[in-house]
Amino acid sequence: MTRLKSREVDRQAAEWAAKVDSGPLSPDQQASLDGWLEADIRHFGAFAKARAVLAFADRAKAFGPSFDAASFEPFVQPNASTRWMSRRRFALSGAIAAGVATTIFAVPQAWRAFHVRSYETRIGETRIVPLDDGSIVTLNTDSRMEVKYTEEKRGITLVKGEALFDVAKNKLRPFIVDAAGATVRAVGTSFSVTLLPNRPIQVLVREGEVEIKRPEILGGAPVRLSANSRAVAPPDAPIETIPVTRVEVSRELLWRVGRLSFEGETLESAAATFARYSSIRIEIDDPVLAKETVTGVFVSNDPIGFSKAVALSLGLRADVNDDAVKISR
């Protein structure tokens, strides 16, 4: 059987859905439809969607018999608020005329425009948050962000922690992340922002370009940051930008799949990183030991597994207590 292109599958599915909708099928037609549906799982999927679209379109009954599609035609920009209102009123009266009770209008525009929605993760948790505009945020461990979308901009506040933003392109509605007074502005790109206690804010750009501003820093000109580079913004010094390799970027974003990657970091610094992902602390009493270096990829919320692996490779001991694992000679 020739494999049809997806669009052709959709087209045929639409034909079948229209046929089914027009009245009972003859036995021949039914057999032919059955054969078509069985030929390829995508046929069945497209047919299901076509039927769903028809069911969805039935909601147009709410417009009532006076429905005039022309009244919908001109709507272009969402910020044409007056026109929007009249259109909404029209739709509402249509709904009442048709005697359809609907909750769709229960969410007023004003409320939506200023509504802030917040998302957070517990220690050791990551979470993917798809946003209304097609952008996707991945929140790392122990993080919190607030989403405030208006018609002019897509506003995010990173309250704490770390997040990767895969931003859907929209030049007219910039995507702006605020982290402790620094703003990172993008139109369509992929970047992460890290805001940890007692550490400078970090921005890592995976794709595209962003602009960073810190209005409260005197003479702080906006800094442009392109793909494969990192910006470090200490509280009292200018923003510093550092190029990084593509591999480093992926390595650093491994937290999205629950992994941490170290390349020659000290044990001490690795222990501090693990502390973000688990309430089980890694204790290293010996200062010399703390300067030993580690390399490898580890499961981020498993400090015990990490400690045991390190102990094994360096010939050390790892003793597990209730809420800590102690590495010693």
Add this chain to the structure above:
Amino acid sequence: MGWVSDDRAAWLASHILPHEPALRAWLRHKRVVDLDVDDIVQETYARIAALDIVSNIREPKRYLFQTAYSIIAAHFRRLRVVSISATADLDQLSLMAPEASPEQELIYRDELRELGAALASLPSACRQAFTLRRISGLSQRETAQEMHISEKTVEKYMAKSVHLLMETFGRGGKVTSHASRKQKELIAPYDKTEEPGG
């Protein structure tokens, strides 16, 4: 494969269709090499439409994403040789589905408005046939009489309308620059994947 009952179609319309744009955005962002977003979406619909019951699905959006993910994962498991970039992509996709959808109301926000605009963007004969059939509730025969065309033609207009609406809703877009954008999409192959680093 089975059948798509009216109930199931209505359930899909309420719980899956509104999330298809988000699913597509997610899949596109992940750039899964060698897999076509349209194919994954169609197969995802098939899997969900074929379920015995759906009443136990509490978080349809999450379920939708998980189903799509499992289809991709199964595809890679079937391959003997998986390129490193493909596994990296799968890694990226990760097992995590997006969180449940408290944005439900937001997604429904402009439902009727979008529907109205989508209908407005249909070619006029299609729109007239569709309006008579679906909004005025005429039968196919009555619609044919009203429009002075054959029943066969009414069916053709309905099929075309459904196809265009499938495009509009699935790709979720703003219905604004609808006509021109659709034209472009129909010509350009949708979402060609690119080799990372290539």
